[in-house]
Amino acid sequence: MTKSLPFDEATVRAIAEQYPTPFYLYDERGIRQSCRQLYSAFDWIDGFKNYFAVKATPNPHILKIVAEEGMGGDCSSLPELMLCERVGLTGESIMFTSNNTPASEYAAAKQRGAILNLDDLTHIDFVEQQVGLPELISFRYNPGPARSGNVIIGNPEEAKYGFTEAQLLEGYRLCQQKGVKRFALHTMVASNELDGSFFVETAKMLFDLVAKIHRELGIRIEFVNLGGGIGIPYRPEQQPVDLNAVSAGIRELYDELIVGNDLAPLRIVMENGRVITGPHGYLVTECIHHKHIYRDYVGVDACMANLMRPGMYGAYHHITVLGKEDAPHDCCVDVVGSLCENNDKFAIARELPRIESGDLLVIHDAGAHGHAMGFQYNGKLRSAEILLQENGETRLIRRAETYDDYFATLDFGAFA
Numbered sequence: 001m002t003k004s005l006p007f008d009e010a011t012v013r014a015i016a017e018q019y020p021t022p023f024y025l026y027d028e029r030g031i032r033q034s035c036r037q038l039y040s041a042f043d044w045i046d047g048f049k050n051y052f053a054v055k056a057t058p059n060p061h062i063l064k065i066v067a068e069e070g071m072g073g074d075c076s077s078l079p080e081l082m083l084c085e086r087v088g089l090t091g092e093s094i095m096f097t098s099n100n101t102p103a104s105e106y107a108a109a110k111q112r113g114a115i116l117n118l119d120d121l122t123h124i125d126f127v128e129q130q131v132g133l134p135e136l137i138s139f140r141y142n143p144g145p146a147r148s149g150n151v152i153i154g155n156p157e158e159a160k161y162g163f164t165e166a167q168l169l170e171g172y173r174l175c176q177q178k179g180v181k182r183f184a185l186h187t188m189v190a191s192n193e194l195d196g197s198f199f200v201e202t203a204k205m206l207f208d209l210v211a212k213i214h215r216e217l218g219i220r221i222e223f224v225n226l227g228g229g230i231g232i233p234y235r236p237e238q239q240p241v242d243l244n245a246v247s248a249g250i251r252e253l254y255d256e257l258i259v260g261n262d263l264a265p266l267r268i269v270m271e272n273g274r275v276i277t278g279p280h281g282y283l284v285t286e287c288i289h290h291k292h293i294y295r296d297y298v299g300v301d302a303c304m305a306n307l308m309r310p311g312m313y314g315a316y317h318h319i320t321v322l323g324k325e326d327a328p329h330d331c332c333v334d335v336v337g338s339l340c341e342n343n344d345k346f347a348i349a350r351e352l353p354r355i356e357s358g359d360l361l362v363i364h365d366a367g368a369h370g371h372a373m374g375f376q377y378n379g380k381l382r383s384a385e386i387l388l389q390e391n392g393e394t395r396l397i398r399r400a401e402t403y404d405d406y407f408a409t410l411d412f413g414a415f416a
């Protein structure tokens with residue numbers, strides 16, 4: 001099974017001449033297509049919006065693309081708010097979904113007019129005392145034992161996020177007494193979920209709550225945020241989530257539970273990162289060594305510091321060896337980086353073509369939670385990010401780190 005690429009070997013070799021490997025390559029056309037597919041699937045919802053999860057790909061050039069496609073930003077820290085601000089995303093184009101939030105970050109979010117999405121009941125008083133309550137407030141719901149999660153996000157019952165149902169009701173009542181005028185409801189219970197019915201169930205769970213909140217408190221919820229977490233087919237045999245089917249399932253429930261209970265209009269929003277940029281980012285790395293001991297190893301010039309998902313979650317990332325797409329895949333190898341950590345492996349016992357030093361390997365589906373999770377352990381430097389623009393030209397959107405960057409925070413004054 002293979003996965004196709006939106007560029008050929010010559011294009012990547014030309015880029016590699018200018019910018020040394022390893023580097024990230026993003027495909028603008030693909031990112032825009034993902035945005036449009038999501039928006040077209042939910043076009044029946046007046047005011048549907050995806051707040052792109054900034055943590056997935058925190059680069060202003062990428063944020064500008066998704067903002068041009070009508071997306072907002074989902075932030076959970078001040079630097080993420082600052083990134084959004086630089087590309088013109090402020091006010092209610094920002095959902096501030098933070099947790100364990102310091103007062104200074106609430107202040108920064110409120111100052112920018114972002115929608116505050118509180119993670120805990122005690123944060124109502126905290127926000128009121130520290131920065132004052134805003135006119136619009138959202139709460140994050142944790143359904144606990146009512147839902148099961150998955151390997152990345154964990155089970156809701158063991159997750160640190162959100163309010164219990166009883167706390168939600170108490171929170172809305174409290175905020176109403178304190179003069180808050182507008183209310184929203186959020187949840188995020190899945191990560192990299194490929195089963196579309198999961199999102200339909202999440203919508204049902206929130207629609208039921210919206211009805212209950214109205215019944216018990218007389219409060220109308222203005223919008224629900226179904227969270228992010230739409231999965232992508234990392235493995236070539238997997239299928240993407242059928243967004244149109246998810247949308248149709250949600251629409252049926254909306255008609256029954258929202259329109260049917262006279263609770264319309266209720267806006268629906270989401271905060272996906274992965275499904276937007278994930279499939280359209282690639283880590284390009286060069287083979288530099290071979291090693292044959294108890295197993296056969298291919299050593300590349302990228303490592304887990306550039307992409308930690310395989311090492312951290314055992315995640316599968318497809319690998320294409322440029323120019324050898326059609327060669328027999330008859331070598332069983334581990335593809336490894338140079339970190340002094342044995343889980344620094346991009347692939348384990350993978351059938352690949354015979355790889356020579358100098359071959360370029362493309363690691364697929366690295367466009368979300370890829371470069372962003374990078375780190376400097378072992379003196380590794382974060383790589384460059386390059387955008388393959390719609391017009392076919394490439395643009396450096398983040399330079400590679402240098403040794404000076406690495407040493408910048410150290411004080412060498414005593415060692416001169």
Ligand SMILES: *Cc1c(COP(=O)(O)O)cnc(C)c1O
Nearest residue numbers: 053188228229230271272273274
């Ligand atoms: C990480 C995160 C997202 C985005 O998740 P994806 O898997 O990239 O869609 C959305 N919302 C919250 C609260 C998150 O923590």
